[in-house]
Amino acid sequence: MLEVRNLTKHYRRIVAVDGISFTIRPGEVLGFLGPNGAGKSTTVKVLIGLIEPTRGEILFKGKDVRLDWPGFLRVAGYVPEEPNLYSQLTGREYLQLTGRLRGLARAALEARMDRLLRLFSLWEDRHVLLSSYSKGMRQKIMLSAALLHDPELLVLDEPFSGLDVNTALILRSLIGALSQEGKMIFYSSHVLETVEKVCTSVLILRKGSAVAHDRVEHLRDLLRQPSLEAVFTQLTQQEDPGRVVQEIIAAIRS
Amino acid sequence: MLRDWLEQTHSTGFELRRHFLLRFFDSELVSDSSQAKVVAGGALGILLSLSLVFGQAYYRKYRLLLELPTPDLYRQAVLADVLFLVTLTMTFSGLFTTIQWPALFPGRRDYLALAALPVRMREVFLAKFTALLAVTLVMITCAALPPSVMIPAMMIGRYGNGTGRHVAGIFIASLLGGLFVFFTLVTLQGVLLNVLPIRLFPRISLAIQGLLLGMLLAGLPFVFSIPGLYARMDQLPSWSVYVPPLWFFGIDQIIFGNREPTINSLFRIAVLASLASAAAATLTYVWSYGRHRIRVLESPSVESVGVGRFWPNEAGSWFLTDPRTLAVFAFVTKMLGRSRQHRLFLTAFTALSLALISQSFANLSLAGGHFRTISGSTEGVRELVIAIPLGFSFFLLVGLRYLFRLPVELRANWLFRTIEPGHAPALLMGVERFLLAWGTLPVAVLTLPIEISMLGARTGLEAAILCLLISFLLIEVLLFTFEKIPFTSSYLPGRCPLIETVLKYSVSAACYVSGIAALVSFALKTGASTLLFTTILGVGWWRLRRARIAARQISRIEFEELFEPAVQLLGIERE
Numbered sequence: 001m002l003e004v005r006n007l008t009k010h011y012r013r014i015v016a017v018d019g020i021s022f023t024i025r026p027g028e029v030l031g032f033l034g035p036n037g038a039g040k041s042t043t044v045k046v047l048i049g050l051i052e053p054t055r056g057e058i059l060f061k062g063k064d065v066r067l068d069w070p071g072f073l074r075v076a077g078y079v080p081e082e083p084n085l086y087s088q089l090t091g092r093e094y095l096q097l098t099g100r101l102r103g104l105a106r107a108a109l110e111a112r113m114d115r116l117l118r119l120f121s122l123w124e125d126r127h128v129l130l131s132s133y134s135k136g137m138r139q140k141i142m143l144s145a146a147l148l149h150d151p152e153l154l155v156l157d158e159p160f161s162g163l164d165v166n167t168a169l170i171l172r173s174l175i176g177a178l179s180q181e182g183k184m185i186f187y188s189s190h191v192l193e194t195v196e197k198v199c200t201s202v203l204i205l206r207k208g209s210a211v212a213h214d215r216v217e218h219l220r221d222l223l224r225q226p227s228l229e230a231v232f233t234q235l236t237q238q239e240d241p242g243r244v245v246q247e248i249i250a251a252i253r254s
Numbered sequence: 255m256l257r258d259w260l261e262q263t264h265s266t267g268f269e270l271r272r273h274f275l276l277r278f279f280d281s282e283l284v285s286d287s288s289q290a291k292v293v294a295g296g297a298l299g300i301l302l303s304l305s306l307v308f309g310q311a312y313y314r315k316y317r318l319l320l321e322l323p324t325p326d327l328y329r330q331a332v333l334a335d336v337l338f339l340v341t342l343t344m345t346f347s348g349l350f351t352t353i354q355w356p357a358l359f360p361g362r363r364d365y366l367a368l369a370a371l372p373v374r375m376r377e378v379f380l381a382k383f384t385a386l387l388a389v390t391l392v393m394i395t396c397a398a399l400p401p402s403v404m405i406p407a408m409m410i411g412r413y414g415n416g417t418g419r420h421v422a423g424i425f426i427a428s429l430l431g432g433l434f435v436f437f438t439l440v441t442l443q444g445v446l447l448n449v450l451p452i453r454l455f456p457r458i459s460l461a462i463q464g465l466l467l468g469m470l471l472a473g474l475p476f477v478f479s480i481p482g483l484y485a486r487m488d489q490l491p492s493w494s495v496y497v498p499p500l501w502f503f504g505i506d507q508i509i510f511g512n513r514e515p516t517i518n519s520l521f522r523i524a525v526l527a528s529l530a531s532a533a534a535a536t537l538t539y540v541w542s543y544g545r546h547r548i549r550v551l552e553s554p555s556v557e558s559v560g561v562g563r564f565w566p567n568e569a570g571s572w573f574l575t576d577p578r579t580l581a582v583f584a585f586v587t588k589m590l591g592r593s594r595q596h597r598l599f600l601t602a603f604t605a606l607s608l609a610l611i612s613q614s615f616a617n618l619s620l621a622g623g624h625f626r627t628i629s630g631s632t633e634g635v636r637e638l639v640i641a642i643p644l645g646f647s648f649f650l651l652v653g654l655r656y657l658f659r660l661p662v663e664l665r666a667n668w669l670f671r672t673i674e675p676g677h678a679p680a681l682l683m684g685v686e687r688f689l690l691a692w693g694t695l696p697v698a699v700l701t702l703p704i705e706i707s708m709l710g711a712r713t714g715l716e717a718a719i720l721c722l723l724i725s726f727l728l729i730e731v732l733l734f735t736f737e738k739i740p741f742t743s744s745y746l747p748g749r750c751p752l753i754e755t756v757l758k759y760s761v762s763a764a765c766y767v768s769g770i771a772a773l774v775s776f777a778l779k780t781g782a783s784t785l786l787f788t789t790i791l792g793v794g795w796w797r798l799r800r801a802r803i804a805a806r807q808i809s810r811i812e813f814e815e816l817f818e819p820a821v822q823l824l825g826i827e828r829e
Binding site for chain 2: 048049050068069070071073078080082084085086087088089093096097098099100101102103104105106109129145
């Protein structure tokens with residue numbers, strides 16, 4: 001079980017994340033939602049150890065991860081929002097680099113890598129430099145790299161970005177299958193329809209604070225809204241889209 | 255007023271030129287754009303200091319020459335200095351154009367970025383060409399004007415007349431010489447761009463850029479030795495018509511009033527060469543305008559890596575058992591092999607070492623202006639032969655350490671950041687193994703035949719082993735404070751003042767190469783001294799390595815270069 005308690009991150013005087021807490025049990029998929037600047041990416045970066053939290057605890061299987069970061073990262077897989085990859089490596093070389101850095105033995109690594117490349121339809125392009133890959137292909141490489149070591153926890157930040165319809169359907173099913181296998185999945189996204197379909201619960205952030213954390217159907221019932229999108233709009237106090245559209249049209253005509 | 259005018263929107267051509275001019279000095283290597291100013295300021299400071307030193311030396315030289323009873327030596331020295339200044343400007347222009355090689359023509363990025371804008375391709379080409387020409391003109395003028403004014407001013411005296419003509423002559427000759435080099439290189443790239451298959455162009459273009467850079471840097475010591483050729487300036491050999499700097503030297507001499515037949519023919523060749531190179535560069539631009547964009551945009555952009563290129567990776571897996579160490583080793587090998595800028599820097603470092611060594615050989619064989627046969631029996635030659643592996647390994651290892659600081663796709667370093675906790679020693683071991691495998695062993699193997707042929711089989715082998723041990727020691731020194739995975743950390747070129755860096759490396763190179771070469775030469779005199787020296791080096795290396803590895807156990811890998819601690823504490827940063 002992954003437990004985040006009172007997680008806070010300050011950048012000098014700016015509060016990016018303000019005391020959020022959540023739990024992901026084995027088999028659960030937590031949808032992490034919020035408008036731009038709400039603190040989603042900061043939370044993800046803290047979770048994966050890219051930045052230090054100002055306060056708060058992250059417990060994995062009851063143990064503070066800071067006491068054994070390498071141990072925690074060994075069982076975590078991460079798909080970042082931006083597909084920042086070494087574009088001078090080929091797709092296969094990137095997976096090889098990731099696998100080796102995770103300490104996978106050669107035989108196991110080669111076999112897994114090649115199977116994943118075939119399954120994600122990247123086999124033909126495995127010796128092509130990543131700079132020549134399309135956005136969707138790069139995303140598939142990121143997903144393969146995150147799954148390569150069979151992680152217990154998956155941290156996915158906009159994993160559907162750039163994927164074609166077919167791969168998106170596969171990934172959606174894969175998330176479901178992995179959760180049934182007892183994996184913990186932290187899923188950050190802006191695509192509310194997908195979140196509604198794949199997540200067991202959601203946490204909605206607004207200005208660094210959690211404004212809701214519950215199962216999707218509970219939230220819908222509680223706020224008497226027909227969809228997650230409506231729940232999200234209500235909780236995050238989004239501006240009226242119609243008014244903003246009118247203002248944009250006025251701005252370009254000025 | 256000017257600022258207000260510049261902030262206004264102007265014609266398409268103006269805006270395109272403004273864009274190209276501002277983007278000429280962009281670099282993806284530097285993480286903080288203000289750092290470029292710091293380095294440029296440092297470089298200017300060094301240039302000014304050098305100008306003062308050179309100026310003083312020239313002043314003294316001409317005072318002495320003007321005191322001689324006959325003007326012959328003075329006249330010969332003037333001719334040699336004029337040729338030197340012209341050649342120096344041409345070399346500078348060549349270096350500048352070579353460094354700007356990827357930006358000489360509009361590229362794929364320009365086409366894509368400007369595709370959606372209402373800009374004609376003709377305007378893009380014209381703007382790029384004129385912006386490029388403007389920058390080159392400014393650079394050549396900056397390089398040629400100060401010495402063209404200063405040196406003739408120092409030549410004034412009882413044998414020196416016509417200073418105004420000298421100033422004009424040197425400046426025009428240098429300017430035209432510099433432009434000739436620039437236009438020739440633009441033409442060369444233009445022809446390659448249109449003739450080669452688009453798929454092959456990047457590789458061949460990079461190889462040519464590296465070759466040019468290597469040749470120009472390796473040739474620098476010879477350029478600086480031109481003033482020493484004064485004795486040969488009176489009678490130009492018949493092959494001088496094949497030496498471009500001499501063509502432009504002819505321009506200076508014609509302006510100065512020399513009407514000798516050889517000078518006349520050199521002058522004619524210079525004028526023709528200038529016009530022909532400018533016309534050829536313009537023609538290749540026009541040729542490219544017609545077809546280059548279509549060729550670039552319609553060619554498949556897929557770049558594959560041949561399976562045959564995996565051998566370094568496979569070779570690494572034979573002797574590296576830890577997958578993390580192997581990962582870093584393979585990563586560094588691939589990045590260094592594929593990153594255009596890093597390869598170019600490495601070429602520059604290799605060229606510098608080549609220049610240093612070839613200059614030393616030239617000094618030995620050309621002593622007193624006459625060629626003589628070099629034999630391994632003299633102490634000087636012995637030291638020089640030992641200096642070859644030392645010089646190459648010094649520049650290669652120091653160069654690699656510098657290159658490792660330059661990032662490649664910095665934002666992709668999250669991969670290493672998330673893996674690093676707890677694995678720093680294994681990851682850093684990959685860096686050490688890389689330096690051992692690529693920075694020392696190839697140098698030892700490639701220079702061994704020279705050592706054996708010049709020093710004999712036994713002494714040559716002993717020298718090679720000692721030099722190898724010394725390069726191992728150098729690796730330890732270089733890695734002692736280096737806690738980075740190559741290419742994954744941000745880079746602050748202005749972290750340390752440029753003058754300090756240049757001085758540090760120049761003094762280190764001189765001490766390391768010449769000082770240690772003398773020491774090794776001394777150690778090789780008897781079997782006992784060789785054994786003693788080998789033991790001292792071996793033990794020293796082993797102890798230093800143990801100390802470094804012990805320090806590494808508690809260290810964390812650095813992913814961001816920071817300003818020096820004192821600067822951080824004061825809360826001020828160099829701008």
